[in-house]
Amino acid sequence: MIEPHSRYHAVPTTTYTLPDGRTVAHLRRRFLPRPEELTTVGEHVVAAGDRLDRIAARTYGDAEQSWRIADANRATRPDDLTAVPGRRLRITLPAEVSGPGVGGGTVR
Incomplete structure (x- = not known):
């Protein structure tokens, strides 16, 4: 379903x-997951005109995963995440694979 x-x-x-x-x-x-318990694998610096779905497509390979970025950045209004250029967004592993000793590379 x-x-x-x-x-x-x-x-x-x-x-x-x-x-x-x-x-x-x-x-x-x-x-919602607690962002501090998610494993950070990188960050994205918001540029003018950025959209959350496009950031998700670049970082996760799927535009429909934008909710992961919203969860990782404790957003109750996801559009606010891209409203101000220069804001740094956490890119994390999903809650089901986050945990101690997990993590690594950088996503830009």
Whole structure:
């Protein structure tokens, strides 16, 4: 049901029974990872005209992974991340592979 690279892929489903007896399946709540627990593998310095989807395409090879950059930089409004040229954005490994002793190279 959920694509493997979606931010919701690891979120479990549950059901809710409506008053009329119908059952509705839905995703449980997705909790945001703590950025300080994600393994930084590089950074991106925002340039004028940058867009989060384009940064994700260059760094992760997939424009739809822009949510990873938002998570890594604790963004509640992702467009704010590229609003000011010169801002440094953390590029991290996904939460499921981050942890002690993980990390390495630089992404620019």
